[in-house]
Amino acid sequence: MAQPDRNLTNIDAPSAYRDRIASIDEDGKRKWVFPRKPSGRFYNARTWFSYLLLAIMFSGPFITINSRPFLLLNIIERKFIILGMAFWPQDSFIFVLATLTFVVGILLFTVIYGRLFCGWACPQTIFMEMVFRKIEYLIDGNANKQRKLKAQAWNAEKVFKRVLKHAIFWVLSFIIGNTFLAYIIGKDELFQIITAPVSEHVGGFTIMVLFTTMFYYVYAFFREQICTQICPYGRLQSVLLDDKSIVVAYDFNRGEQRGKPKKNSIEELGDCIDCNQCVEVCPTGIDIRNGTQLECVNCTACIDACDNVMDKVKKPRGLIRYDSFNGIRTGETFGLNFRNIGYSAILIALIFFFFLLLVSRSDVESTILRSYGTMYQEVGQNHFTNLYTVKVLNKTFNDLPLRLELLEPEGTLTMVGGAIKVSGQDKSEGAFFVDLSGDILDGTETKLKIAVHSGDRLLETVKTSFMGPRK
Numbered sequence: 001m002a003q004p005d006r007n008l009t010n011i012d013a014p015s016a017y018r019d020r021i022a023s024i025d026e027d028g029k030r031k032w033v034f035p036r037k038p039s040g041r042f043y044n045a046r047t048w049f050s051y052l053l054l055a056i057m058f059s060g061p062f063i064t065i066n067s068r069p070f071l072l073l074n075i076i077e078r079k080f081i082i083l084g085m086a087f088w089p090q091d092s093f094i095f096v097l098a099t100l101t102f103v104v105g106i107l108l109f110t111v112i113y114g115r116l117f118c119g120w121a122c123p124q125t126i127f128m129e130m131v132f133r134k135i136e137y138l139i140d141g142n143a144n145k146q147r148k149l150k151a152q153a154w155n156a157e158k159v160f161k162r163v164l165k166h167a168i169f170w171v172l173s174f175i176i177g178n179t180f181l182a183y184i185i186g187k188d189e190l191f192q193i194i195t196a197p198v199s200e201h202v203g204g205f206t207i208m209v210l211f212t213t214m215f216y217y218v219y220a221f222f223r224e225q226i227c228t229q230i231c232p233y234g235r236l237q238s239v240l241l242d243d244k245s246i247v248v249a250y251d252f253n254r255g256e257q258r259g260k261p262k263k264n265s266i267e268e269l270g271d272c273i274d275c276n277q278c279v280e281v282c283p284t285g286i287d288i289r290n291g292t293q294l295e296c297v298n299c300t301a302c303i304d305a306c307d308n309v310m311d312k313v314k315k316p317r318g319l320i321r322y323d324s325f326n327g328i329r330t331g332e333t334f335g336l337n338f339r340n341i342g343y344s345a346i347l348i349a350l351i352f353f354f355f356l357l358l359v360s361r362s363d364v365e366s367t368i369l370r371s372y373g374t375m376y377q378e379v380g381q382n383h384f385t386n387l388y389t390v391k392v393l394n395k396t397f398n399d400l401p402l403r404l405e406l407l408e409p410e411g412t413l414t415m416v417g418g419a420i421k422v423s424g425q426d427k428s429e430g431a432f433f434v435d436l437s438g439d440i441l442d443g444t445e446t447k448l449k450i451a452v453h454s455g456d457r458l459l460e461t462v463k464t465s466f467m468g469p470r471k
Helices: 041-062 089-113 116-120 123-140 143-151 156-185 187-195 202-222 225-230 232-240 301-312 325-330 338-360
Strands: 071-074 079-082 085-087 247-250 320-323 364-370 383-394 400-408 412-416 420-422 427-437 445-454 457-467
Touching (some): 041 156, 041 187, 071 156, 089 116, 089 232, 089 338, 123 225, 143 156, 364 445, 364 457, 400 412, 420 427
Antiparallel strands (some): 071 079, 079 085, 383 427, 400 445, 412 427, 445 457
16 A cells, blocks of 8 residues: 655655654664644544543443442453443353454454554553643643753753653553553452552552553653554554555645745646645654555544645645545545455354343353262162252352252252352352153163253253163
């Protein structure tokens, strides 16, 4: 999807900019990016959308459904609550399907819409551009003032601004880190760690400090390097994108040759006046006119900057816009292709099966096995018994009294030690005998079907086998 290099009309010309990342110089050293503060319709829309996502994220740990967390992913204790429903490691197949659905969804989304997720919904972009960068603009000023501040000697002004900015960054990192931590251990446990003496929660306090430090380092120093060096999604885009994918693109047909128009000049120039504003606002330091690049997160800052310039020079907007390479080269309009349809069909099927599993998921999970190391016992004339153990996992938050019933074949089920009662989000075990007539036995192994009830409600049906004598 390469576009022409600066002042070149041959789109297949060698591209020096592809030899290294824009924020790394020829010696391999970091080049600090000072993007100019963007403004425009896309930036305003992204700002409001980011505020909505931030409100959802920060309120998530405190939202409850029936006194239970809206979302809890306690990997340490293997305790998961999603939309108020408890999930256990036994439900891992649901998580696998959900993960697969998410991955396929991202692939489909990228094939069609490019890195729209990166620019509009990625937490890294939202926190960096809509939170930390805005604070930096407020304290240090715009790009030129930030460059001057970095270059100037340490004086009272620089010390004050640096201390103020990094103190605010640390507080914000503490809030962000602890919000993510609340999704893992729960808000109640988090409040205990914060309010109780450190000696009572050394492990939890250590994790809290690590989370805070990690976020502070990422947003204060590492910044766009996360997108260009750490995130695998950015590197996958070159594999996923094709000529029909919608990306932030420069219209080289309309823009070339670049240059500022001069009076009495007969040179034919394109609409790009080479003002470099699209480069000045880019948070990863690239020139979008060079084409789709690894560092581009489709943040639309260059679109707003270019539209503002086009308005000033009285030319149509859209020199930089959302479009596909084919759309710019040939004017082809957006449409579906075989790959998009295939991904969509797979995604719809995965979503269907995912919700089917959620709806059909039982409140309990029972495991019934013949007691290890025991044989059948003959009782009375032509009657045999097997001893079974039952393990029941209660996935709900309520206590459940359970009753077992032998459905097939006809026989008698007798509990050992009385009925089973399982506390909410707990496990329980029990034992029982099954007595069958020898006339209905199917050789050494007869199939059994046992129903698990709670009151009058059937929770699930479990299959097992009965051992009998050879015939």
